[in-house]
Amino acid sequence: MSKKEVFSIKKNFVKIKDKILFNKIRKKIFIFHCVTDYPVKDENANLNCIETLSKNLKLNIGYSDHTVGTNAPLIAISKGAIIIEKHFTLNKKMKGPDHKASLNPDDFKKLSNKIRQYEKMIGDGIKKIQKCELKNSKLVRKSIVAKKNINKNTNFNLENLTCKRPANGLSPFLIKKLLNKKSKKNYIKDQLIKI
Incomplete structure (x- = not known):
């Protein structure tokens, strides 16, 4: 496996860990928490699942976001997601289920900037006196x-x-x-x- 592989966990939680994922390829695999609804209501986002996946699978965890706005991806970062997938659209009124929950170019840029800021703020989790x-x-x-x-x-x-x-x-x-x-x-x- 030379490329990084991305999987979305939808609907039922599947025990992927058992003997399928070898330590050799573990760092190249990303599991995405995802709720299959368009748009996902806040109460259905279940962002704590990101920590559960990370703890149980011990793999890189991402978040495939279908909520409206930019709060869920930012919370996902704080829960340990290291990749965010957010749909992009030129017009939220276009036909299809994805467009309502997608970001336009300006919102996408703002989200990207906020994510970079959040990554800096999260730190390494080790309490020490900083310079x-x-x-x-x-x-x-x-x-x-x-x-x-x-x-x-x-x-x-x-x-x-x-x-x-x-x-x-x-x-x-x-x-x-x-x-x-x-x-x-x-x-x-x-x-x-x-x-």
Whole structure:
């Protein structure tokens, strides 16, 4: 198989996985979730099926869209579809079942641009500090400060300590170590606590 193969899953869900699909060709096969109606009503689109197909078949999943508008393909992308099929027409009033649910050239271009934007926004799913966040990391993190004026030799407790931005003092993770320890100096409200 030198080309990528595309299959639409219509009507009944068929167990295609069993011994038919070899690991060698797995990356070249795309299964499309599809509802055979023109146009498909929103409540019949069943876009969660994309995740089900992906989980059960462990193949590339696409979406063959017959709904009106562009919402379903965008949702399909967020559900894991990596290919979208949407019918194209020059006139939605033409005869035939496909034209009502098809996009005209302007709408098709808008959908294509939105899909490219969505692909960027989805990311890889791994939570990590991104390079763009580094410049704000100290600003958005917090430090331990005096919640109110604290006199020297007063025990630190949750009544007189709090955490506020920015992170240019003690980390909030150290607050437990401070509890019940005596203040070595006077602090005014919002002053950074030091040990």
